[in-house]
Amino acid sequence: MSSVEIRPLRFALIGALLVVPTCIVLIMLAAQGLLPFPVALVLILALIGVAWAVLRTVYLDIRLLADQMERLGEAEEALVPAAARSSSAQAVLAAAARAHQHWLDRCAQGERRIAAGEAVVEALHDPLLLVGAERRVLRANSAARGLFGERMVGRDLAVSLRNPVLLEAVDAVLAGGTSRTVEFLLPVPVERTLEARVKPFPLEQEGGEDAPIRAALVTLHDITLLKRSEQMRADFVANASHELRTPLATLIGFVETLRGPARDDMEAHDRFLGIMHEQANRMSRLVNDLLSLSRIEMDEHSPPTGTADVPEIVRKVVAMLELKAASRKIRLRIEGPAELPPVLGDEDQLAQVFQNLIDNALKYSREQSEVTVRLSALEPRGGTAGAVCISVADQGEGIPRTHLPRLTERFYRVDAARSRALGGTGLGLAIVKHIVNRHRGRLSIDSEVGKGSTFTIQLPVATLRSGILPASASMAG
16 A cells, blocks of 8 residues: 555545635526526536546556556566556656666675675685674684684674774774774784784765764784795894804815815715715704795795695605615504595605604614604594594613603703714704694694603694694694
8 A cells, every 4th residue: 555645535625625716606697597507517527527537547657656656666677657547657667677777786886886796805815804893803804714713793892802002002092092003912823923903994984974983894814924034134134143153164174184284184084074065964954854844834834725645655755765774773653544535635745754753753762662653543522523643662771751841842852962973953843843733633642761752743734725724633742
Protein backbone atom coordinates (compact mmCIF):
# COMPACT_ATOMS: atom_id res chain seq x y z
CA MET A 1 0.00 0.00 0.00
CA SER A 2 1.25 3.47 -0.83
CA SER A 3 2.58 5.57 2.02
CA VAL A 4 0.97 8.61 0.30
CA GLU A 5 -2.62 8.96 1.54
CA ILE A 6 -5.05 9.86 -1.26
CA ARG A 7 -8.61 10.60 -0.02
CA PRO A 8 -11.51 10.34 -2.57
CA LEU A 9 -13.64 12.65 -0.41
CA ARG A 10 -11.28 15.51 -1.08
CA PHE A 11 -11.62 15.01 -4.84
CA ALA A 12 -15.42 14.99 -4.41
CA LEU A 13 -15.27 18.30 -2.58
CA ILE A 14 -12.99 19.75 -5.26
CA GLY A 15 -15.43 18.60 -7.94
CA ALA A 16 -18.32 20.13 -6.05
CA LEU A 17 -16.52 23.44 -5.77
CA LEU A 18 -15.93 23.41 -9.53
CA VAL A 19 -19.50 22.37 -10.52
CA VAL A 20 -21.75 24.14 -7.96
CA PRO A 21 -21.23 27.74 -9.19
CA THR A 22 -22.11 26.80 -12.76
CA CYS A 23 -25.13 24.76 -11.59
CA ILE A 24 -26.41 27.75 -9.57
CA VAL A 25 -26.11 29.99 -12.61
CA LEU A 26 -28.05 27.47 -14.76
CA ILE A 27 -30.81 27.14 -12.11
CA MET A 28 -31.14 30.94 -11.87
CA LEU A 29 -31.43 31.23 -15.64
CA ALA A 30 -34.13 28.52 -15.66
CA ALA A 31 -35.98 30.23 -12.79
CA GLN A 32 -36.10 33.55 -14.69
CA GLY A 33 -37.36 31.82 -17.77
CA LEU A 34 -34.25 32.61 -19.76
CA LEU A 35 -33.45 28.94 -20.18
CA PRO A 36 -35.87 26.05 -20.41
CA PHE A 37 -35.78 23.95 -17.27
CA PRO A 38 -35.19 20.60 -19.10
CA VAL A 39 -32.24 22.11 -20.96
CA ALA A 40 -30.79 23.45 -17.71
CA LEU A 41 -31.20 20.02 -16.10
CA VAL A 42 -29.43 18.33 -19.02
CA LEU A 43 -26.61 20.83 -18.88
CA ILE A 44 -26.21 20.34 -15.12
CA LEU A 45 -26.07 16.54 -15.50
CA ALA A 46 -23.59 16.80 -18.37
CA LEU A 47 -21.41 19.14 -16.34
CA ILE A 48 -21.43 16.79 -13.38
CA GLY A 49 -20.54 13.83 -15.65
CA VAL A 50 -17.62 15.63 -17.28
CA ALA A 51 -16.29 16.80 -13.90
CA TRP A 52 -16.59 13.29 -12.50
CA ALA A 53 -14.71 11.77 -15.49
CA VAL A 54 -11.90 14.32 -15.32
CA LEU A 55 -11.51 14.03 -11.56
CA ARG A 56 -11.59 10.23 -11.74
CA THR A 57 -8.78 10.21 -14.33
CA VAL A 58 -6.70 12.63 -12.26
CA TYR A 59 -7.36 10.64 -9.08
CA LEU A 60 -6.33 7.31 -10.66
CA ASP A 61 -3.20 8.80 -12.24
CA ILE A 62 -2.12 10.40 -8.97
CA ARG A 63 -2.69 7.14 -7.16
CA LEU A 64 -0.72 5.28 -9.86
CA LEU A 65 2.14 7.78 -9.52
CA ALA A 66 2.18 7.35 -5.74
CA ASP A 67 2.27 3.56 -6.01
CA GLN A 68 5.00 3.63 -8.64
CA MET A 69 7.15 5.97 -6.54
CA GLU A 70 6.72 3.66 -3.58
CA ARG A 71 7.84 0.68 -5.68
CA LEU A 72 10.83 2.58 -7.06
CA GLY A 73 11.90 3.48 -3.54
CA GLU A 74 12.00 -0.20 -2.55
CA ALA A 75 13.13 -1.76 -5.84
CA GLU A 76 16.73 -2.96 -6.25
CA GLU A 77 16.46 -3.28 -10.02
CA ALA A 78 14.93 -1.26 -12.84
CA LEU A 79 11.11 -1.31 -13.21
CA VAL A 80 9.01 -0.88 -16.35
CA PRO A 81 6.82 2.27 -16.05
CA ALA A 82 3.12 1.48 -15.53
CA ALA A 83 0.55 2.65 -18.11
CA ALA A 84 -1.12 5.90 -17.05
CA ARG A 85 -4.43 7.31 -18.35
CA SER A 86 -2.96 10.69 -19.30
CA SER A 87 0.12 11.59 -21.31
CA SER A 88 1.32 13.96 -18.58
CA ALA A 89 1.25 11.21 -15.94
CA GLN A 90 2.93 8.80 -18.37
CA ALA A 91 5.75 11.32 -18.93
CA VAL A 92 6.22 11.70 -15.16
CA LEU A 93 6.36 7.89 -14.74
CA ALA A 94 8.93 7.56 -17.53
CA ALA A 95 11.09 10.33 -16.02
CA ALA A 96 10.92 8.65 -12.60
CA ALA A 97 11.94 5.31 -14.13
CA ARG A 98 14.94 6.93 -15.85
CA ALA A 99 15.97 8.67 -12.63
CA HIS A 100 15.69 5.36 -10.78
CA GLN A 101 17.81 3.59 -13.40
CA HIS A 102 20.44 6.33 -13.17
CA TRP A 103 20.42 6.01 -9.41
CA LEU A 104 20.87 2.23 -9.65
CA ASP A 105 23.79 2.70 -12.04
CA ARG A 106 25.43 5.18 -9.68
CA CYS A 107 24.92 2.82 -6.73
CA ALA A 108 26.38 -0.11 -8.69
CA GLN A 109 29.37 2.00 -9.68
CA GLY A 110 29.87 3.06 -6.08
CA GLU A 111 29.64 -0.56 -4.89
CA ARG A 112 32.20 -1.61 -7.49
CA ARG A 113 34.57 1.11 -6.31
CA ILE A 114 34.07 0.09 -2.69
CA ALA A 115 34.63 -3.58 -3.56
CA ALA A 116 37.79 -2.69 -5.50
CA GLY A 117 39.05 -0.65 -2.57
CA GLU A 118 38.28 -3.49 -0.16
CA ALA A 119 40.11 -5.94 -2.43
CA VAL A 120 43.17 -3.67 -2.58
CA VAL A 121 43.22 -3.27 1.21
CA GLU A 122 42.82 -7.03 1.70
CA ALA A 123 45.60 -7.77 -0.79
CA LEU A 124 48.11 -5.44 0.88
CA HIS A 125 51.21 -7.27 2.08
CA ASP A 126 51.55 -4.95 5.09
CA PRO A 127 49.09 -5.23 8.00
CA LEU A 128 46.57 -2.38 8.12
CA LEU A 129 44.37 -1.56 11.14
CA LEU A 130 41.62 1.00 11.72
CA VAL A 131 41.33 1.82 15.41
CA GLY A 132 38.40 3.75 16.88
CA ALA A 133 37.45 5.12 20.27
CA GLU A 134 38.81 3.31 23.33
CA ARG A 135 41.39 1.64 21.03
CA ARG A 136 38.77 -0.70 19.60
CA VAL A 137 39.85 -2.29 16.30
CA LEU A 138 37.21 -1.40 13.70
CA ARG A 139 38.83 -2.96 10.65
CA ALA A 140 41.80 -5.21 9.92
CA ASN A 141 43.01 -6.45 6.55
CA SER A 142 44.00 -10.03 5.75
CA ALA A 143 47.68 -9.49 6.60
CA ALA A 144 46.78 -8.07 10.02
CA ARG A 145 44.34 -10.88 10.81
CA GLY A 146 46.92 -13.45 9.74
CA LEU A 147 49.50 -11.89 12.04
CA PHE A 148 47.37 -11.21 15.12
CA GLY A 149 44.39 -13.55 14.76
CA GLU A 150 40.97 -13.47 13.12
CA ARG A 151 39.18 -12.33 16.29
CA MET A 152 41.06 -9.08 16.79
CA VAL A 153 38.31 -6.99 15.13
CA GLY A 154 35.99 -5.48 17.72
CA ARG A 155 38.50 -5.86 20.55
CA ASP A 156 40.92 -3.54 22.26
CA LEU A 157 44.16 -3.23 20.28
CA ALA A 158 46.08 -4.04 23.47
CA VAL A 159 44.68 -7.59 23.39
CA SER A 160 46.64 -8.33 20.20
CA LEU A 161 49.49 -5.82 20.47
CA ARG A 162 50.72 -5.12 23.98
CA ASN A 163 53.64 -2.96 23.01
CA PRO A 164 53.48 0.24 25.11
CA VAL A 165 55.25 2.38 22.50
CA LEU A 166 52.65 1.57 19.83
CA LEU A 167 49.69 1.91 22.23
CA GLU A 168 50.95 5.30 23.39
CA ALA A 169 51.20 6.51 19.78
CA VAL A 170 47.65 5.29 19.00
CA ASP A 171 46.27 6.97 22.15
CA ALA A 172 47.99 10.24 21.23
CA VAL A 173 46.49 10.27 17.73
CA LEU A 174 43.01 9.35 19.02
CA ALA A 175 43.27 12.22 21.49
CA GLY A 176 43.79 14.67 18.63
CA GLY A 177 47.51 14.46 18.02
CA THR A 178 49.31 14.43 14.68
CA SER A 179 50.73 11.42 12.83
CA ARG A 180 53.31 9.30 14.64
CA THR A 181 55.92 6.78 13.47
CA VAL A 182 57.35 4.29 15.96
CA GLU A 183 59.41 1.11 15.87
CA PHE A 184 58.81 -1.90 18.11
CA LEU A 185 59.72 -5.57 18.42
CA LEU A 186 57.32 -8.44 17.82
CA PRO A 187 58.89 -11.30 19.81
CA VAL A 188 56.93 -14.33 18.50
CA PRO A 189 56.97 -16.58 16.57
CA VAL A 190 60.38 -15.17 15.51
CA GLU A 191 61.60 -11.80 16.70
CA ARG A 192 60.78 -9.15 14.12
CA THR A 193 61.14 -5.39 13.99
CA LEU A 194 58.06 -3.50 12.82
CA GLU A 195 57.61 0.14 11.93
CA ALA A 196 54.15 1.49 12.75
CA ARG A 197 52.76 4.62 11.11
CA VAL A 198 49.75 6.00 12.98
CA LYS A 199 47.67 8.66 11.22
CA PRO A 200 44.38 10.42 12.08
CA PHE A 201 41.44 9.05 10.09
CA PRO A 202 38.06 10.84 10.43
CA LEU A 203 34.96 8.65 10.10
CA GLU A 204 31.45 9.83 9.27
CA GLN A 205 28.94 9.34 12.04
CA GLU A 206 25.78 7.35 11.56
CA GLY A 207 22.63 9.41 11.27
CA GLY A 208 24.25 12.11 9.15
CA GLU A 209 25.69 14.16 12.01
CA ASP A 210 28.23 16.75 10.94
CA ALA A 211 31.05 16.11 13.44
CA PRO A 212 33.15 13.10 12.28
CA ILE A 213 34.36 10.37 14.62
CA ARG A 214 38.13 10.48 15.20
CA ALA A 215 39.93 7.23 14.44
CA ALA A 216 43.52 6.13 13.80
CA LEU A 217 44.86 4.30 10.76
CA VAL A 218 47.77 2.04 11.76
CA THR A 219 50.05 0.71 9.02
CA LEU A 220 52.72 -1.82 9.97
CA HIS A 221 55.88 -2.33 7.91
CA ASP A 222 58.24 -5.24 8.54
CA ILE A 223 61.74 -3.74 8.60
CA THR A 224 63.37 -6.87 10.03
CA LEU A 225 65.32 -7.49 6.83
CA LEU A 226 66.72 -3.96 6.87
CA LYS A 227 67.71 -4.17 10.53
CA ARG A 228 69.24 -7.61 10.11
CA SER A 229 71.15 -6.50 7.06
CA GLU A 230 72.70 -3.71 9.11
CA GLN A 231 73.40 -6.09 11.99
CA MET A 232 74.75 -8.71 9.60
CA ARG A 233 77.35 -6.32 8.25
CA ALA A 234 78.42 -5.34 11.76
CA ASP A 235 78.51 -8.98 12.96
CA PHE A 236 80.40 -10.15 9.90
CA VAL A 237 83.11 -7.57 10.40
CA ALA A 238 83.36 -8.35 14.13
CA ASN A 239 83.29 -12.12 13.72
CA ALA A 240 85.60 -12.20 10.74
CA SER A 241 88.13 -9.93 12.41
CA HIS A 242 87.99 -12.03 15.59
CA GLU A 243 88.10 -15.53 14.12
CA LEU A 244 90.29 -14.86 11.09
CA ARG A 245 92.96 -13.05 13.03
CA THR A 246 94.68 -16.23 14.24
CA PRO A 247 94.84 -18.16 10.93
CA LEU A 248 95.85 -15.01 9.06
CA ALA A 249 98.63 -14.34 11.55
CA THR A 250 99.73 -17.97 11.19
CA LEU A 251 99.79 -17.72 7.40
CA ILE A 252 101.69 -14.45 7.45
CA GLY A 253 104.23 -15.88 9.90
CA PHE A 254 104.87 -18.99 7.81
CA VAL A 255 105.11 -16.97 4.59
CA GLU A 256 107.71 -14.70 6.18
CA THR A 257 109.59 -17.77 7.47
CA LEU A 258 109.55 -19.44 4.05
CA ARG A 259 110.78 -16.26 2.41
CA GLY A 260 113.47 -15.80 5.04
CA PRO A 261 115.22 -18.35 7.30
CA ALA A 262 113.58 -21.43 5.76
CA ARG A 263 114.01 -20.40 2.14
CA ASP A 264 116.27 -23.34 1.30
CA ASP A 265 114.89 -25.83 3.84
CA MET A 266 112.73 -28.21 1.77
CA GLU A 267 111.67 -30.21 4.81
CA ALA A 268 110.36 -27.03 6.47
CA HIS A 269 108.66 -26.10 3.18
CA ASP A 270 106.61 -29.30 3.18
CA ARG A 271 105.71 -29.00 6.86
CA PHE A 272 104.82 -25.30 6.71
CA LEU A 273 102.85 -25.60 3.46
CA GLY A 274 100.76 -28.35 5.05
CA ILE A 275 99.97 -26.10 8.02
CA MET A 276 99.24 -23.18 5.70
CA HIS A 277 96.88 -25.34 3.65
CA GLU A 278 95.08 -26.39 6.83
CA GLN A 279 94.72 -22.76 8.01
CA ALA A 280 93.54 -21.63 4.58
CA ASN A 281 90.89 -24.38 4.59
CA ARG A 282 89.84 -23.30 8.05
CA MET A 283 89.38 -19.70 6.87
CA SER A 284 87.41 -20.91 3.85
CA ARG A 285 85.09 -22.95 6.06
CA LEU A 286 84.70 -20.04 8.43
CA VAL A 287 83.79 -17.56 5.70
CA ASN A 288 81.35 -20.03 4.12
CA ASP A 289 79.65 -20.67 7.47
CA LEU A 290 79.45 -16.95 8.22
CA LEU A 291 77.85 -16.25 4.85
CA SER A 292 75.47 -19.18 5.27
CA LEU A 293 74.47 -18.02 8.75
CA SER A 294 73.91 -14.46 7.53
CA ARG A 295 71.63 -15.64 4.72
CA ILE A 296 69.65 -17.83 7.12
CA GLU A 297 69.23 -15.00 9.63
CA MET A 298 67.95 -12.66 6.93
CA ASP A 299 65.19 -15.14 5.98
CA GLU A 300 64.45 -16.31 9.52
CA HIS A 301 61.29 -14.19 9.89
CA SER A 302 59.76 -15.70 6.72
CA PRO A 303 58.59 -19.29 7.27
CA PRO A 304 59.04 -21.75 4.38
CA THR A 305 56.02 -22.40 2.19
CA GLY A 306 57.00 -25.77 0.69
CA THR A 307 56.85 -29.25 2.17
CA ALA A 308 59.65 -31.69 2.92
CA ASP A 309 59.94 -35.44 3.43
CA VAL A 310 62.08 -35.78 6.56
CA PRO A 311 62.86 -39.54 6.35
CA GLU A 312 64.04 -39.18 2.74
CA ILE A 313 66.30 -36.23 3.60
CA VAL A 314 67.76 -38.09 6.59
CA ARG A 315 68.47 -41.17 4.47
CA LYS A 316 70.34 -39.07 1.89
CA VAL A 317 72.44 -37.32 4.56
CA VAL A 318 73.28 -40.60 6.30
CA ALA A 319 74.34 -42.17 2.98
CA MET A 320 76.61 -39.17 2.33
CA LEU A 321 78.29 -39.47 5.76
CA GLU A 322 78.68 -43.26 5.86
CA LEU A 323 82.25 -43.15 4.56
CA LYS A 324 83.24 -40.65 7.25
CA ALA A 325 81.59 -42.86 9.88
CA ALA A 326 83.40 -45.94 8.52
CA SER A 327 86.75 -44.14 8.69
CA ARG A 328 86.26 -43.73 12.45
CA LYS A 329 84.73 -47.22 12.81
CA ILE A 330 81.43 -45.72 13.94
CA ARG A 331 78.14 -47.40 13.13
CA LEU A 332 75.59 -44.98 11.74
CA ARG A 333 71.97 -46.17 11.80
CA ILE A 334 68.41 -44.88 11.45
CA GLU A 335 65.53 -45.93 13.70
CA GLY A 336 61.86 -45.24 13.11
CA PRO A 337 59.22 -45.49 10.40
CA ALA A 338 60.19 -45.18 6.75
CA GLU A 339 57.34 -42.73 6.15
CA LEU A 340 56.20 -39.76 8.23
CA PRO A 341 53.83 -36.84 7.60
CA PRO A 342 55.42 -34.10 5.47
CA VAL A 343 56.57 -30.99 7.29
CA LEU A 344 56.58 -27.34 6.28
CA GLY A 345 60.16 -26.91 5.27
CA ASP A 346 62.99 -26.10 2.92
CA GLU A 347 64.67 -29.36 1.88
CA ASP A 348 68.14 -27.84 1.43
CA GLN A 349 68.10 -26.12 4.81
CA LEU A 350 66.79 -29.22 6.60
CA ALA A 351 69.53 -31.28 4.94
CA GLN A 352 72.04 -28.74 6.27
CA VAL A 353 70.58 -29.14 9.79
CA PHE A 354 70.76 -32.94 9.75
CA GLN A 355 74.24 -32.90 8.20
CA ASN A 356 75.56 -30.54 10.89
CA LEU A 357 74.07 -32.60 13.73
CA ILE A 358 75.19 -35.99 12.39
CA ASP A 359 78.63 -34.66 11.43
CA ASN A 360 79.07 -33.25 14.96
CA ALA A 361 78.00 -36.61 16.42
CA LEU A 362 80.62 -38.39 14.30
CA LYS A 363 83.33 -35.89 15.29
CA TYR A 364 82.78 -36.16 19.02
CA SER A 365 81.85 -39.85 19.34
CA ARG A 366 84.33 -42.45 20.49
CA GLU A 367 85.74 -44.78 17.87
CA GLN A 368 83.91 -48.07 17.41
CA SER A 369 80.76 -46.57 18.94
CA GLU A 370 77.35 -45.82 17.46
CA VAL A 371 75.43 -42.76 16.25
CA THR A 372 71.66 -43.21 16.08
CA VAL A 373 69.14 -41.06 14.21
CA ARG A 374 65.63 -41.67 15.57
CA LEU A 375 62.51 -40.58 13.69
CA SER A 376 59.02 -40.42 15.16
CA ALA A 377 55.70 -38.63 14.83
CA LEU A 378 54.07 -36.66 17.66
CA GLU A 379 50.29 -36.76 17.68
CA PRO A 380 48.26 -33.52 17.96
CA ARG A 381 47.08 -32.73 21.46
CA GLY A 382 45.70 -29.82 23.39
CA GLY A 383 44.53 -28.06 20.22
CA THR A 384 48.03 -28.04 18.72
CA ALA A 385 49.13 -29.60 15.46
CA GLY A 386 51.28 -32.71 15.24
CA ALA A 387 55.02 -32.69 14.68
CA VAL A 388 57.83 -34.82 13.33
CA CYS A 389 60.61 -35.54 15.82
CA ILE A 390 64.25 -36.16 14.79
CA SER A 391 66.85 -37.13 17.41
CA VAL A 392 70.59 -37.55 16.83
CA ALA A 393 72.27 -39.45 19.68
CA ASP A 394 76.02 -40.16 20.01
CA GLN A 395 78.15 -42.11 22.47
CA GLY A 396 80.80 -39.48 23.01
CA GLU A 397 82.24 -37.85 26.12
CA GLY A 398 79.11 -35.81 26.75
CA ILE A 399 78.77 -32.13 27.60
CA PRO A 400 78.51 -30.67 31.12
CA ARG A 401 75.05 -29.23 31.72
CA THR A 402 76.45 -25.78 32.49
CA HIS A 403 77.44 -25.46 28.81
CA LEU A 404 74.11 -26.58 27.26
CA PRO A 405 72.31 -23.20 27.28
CA ARG A 406 75.15 -21.56 25.32
CA LEU A 407 75.88 -24.25 22.73
CA THR A 408 73.93 -22.47 19.97
CA GLU A 409 75.81 -19.17 20.41
CA ARG A 410 78.21 -18.11 17.68
CA PHE A 411 81.75 -19.39 18.19
CA TYR A 412 80.92 -20.92 21.57
CA ARG A 413 83.01 -24.06 22.10
CA VAL A 414 83.15 -26.39 25.09
CA ASP A 415 86.69 -27.43 24.11
CA ALA A 416 88.05 -24.80 21.72
CA ALA A 417 91.31 -26.61 20.97
CA ARG A 418 89.60 -29.91 20.17
CA SER A 419 86.95 -28.17 18.07
CA ARG A 420 89.54 -26.42 15.92
CA ALA A 421 91.57 -29.61 15.62
CA LEU A 422 88.48 -31.39 14.27
CA GLY A 423 87.84 -28.61 11.74
CA GLY A 424 84.92 -26.95 13.53
CA THR A 425 84.14 -23.26 13.04
CA GLY A 426 81.92 -22.82 16.09
CA LEU A 427 78.96 -21.85 13.88
CA GLY A 428 77.32 -25.22 13.15
CA LEU A 429 74.83 -25.23 16.03
CA ALA A 430 74.07 -21.52 15.51
CA ILE A 431 73.11 -22.35 11.93
CA VAL A 432 70.97 -25.25 13.19
CA LYS A 433 69.19 -23.00 15.69
CA HIS A 434 68.30 -20.30 13.16
CA ILE A 435 67.08 -22.81 10.55
CA VAL A 436 64.88 -24.50 13.16
CA ASN A 437 63.55 -21.08 14.18
CA ARG A 438 62.67 -20.30 10.57
CA HIS A 439 60.78 -23.59 10.37
CA ARG A 440 58.85 -22.69 13.55
CA GLY A 441 60.30 -25.78 15.20
CA ARG A 442 61.94 -26.60 18.50
CA LEU A 443 65.51 -27.62 19.32
CA SER A 444 66.40 -29.32 22.60
CA ILE A 445 69.76 -30.68 23.81
CA ASP A 446 70.32 -33.34 26.44
CA SER A 447 73.72 -34.63 27.48
CA GLU A 448 75.34 -36.66 30.22
CA VAL A 449 79.08 -36.62 30.80
CA GLY A 450 80.61 -39.98 29.95
CA LYS A 451 77.53 -41.30 28.13
CA GLY A 452 76.93 -38.99 25.18
CA SER A 453 74.62 -36.29 23.86
CA THR A 454 71.23 -36.20 22.14
CA PHE A 455 70.07 -33.34 19.91
CA THR A 456 66.31 -33.37 19.24
CA ILE A 457 64.35 -31.33 16.71
CA GLN A 458 60.57 -31.06 16.44
CA LEU A 459 59.12 -29.72 13.18
CA PRO A 460 55.40 -28.91 12.72
CA VAL A 461 53.59 -30.99 10.12
CA ALA A 462 52.39 -29.45 6.87
CA THR A 463 48.87 -28.68 8.13
CA LEU A 464 50.15 -25.30 9.38
CA ARG A 465 49.87 -22.93 6.42
CA SER A 466 49.77 -19.65 8.32
CA GLY A 467 53.38 -19.79 9.49
CA ILE A 468 52.27 -19.02 13.07
CA LEU A 469 53.96 -20.89 15.87
CA PRO A 470 51.76 -23.45 17.60
CA ALA A 471 50.90 -22.72 21.20
CA SER A 472 53.00 -25.64 22.44
CA ALA A 473 56.13 -24.67 20.54
CA SER A 474 58.82 -22.35 21.79
CA MET A 475 61.83 -20.59 20.43
CA ALA A 476 64.76 -22.79 19.54
CA GLY A 477 67.76 -22.70 21.78
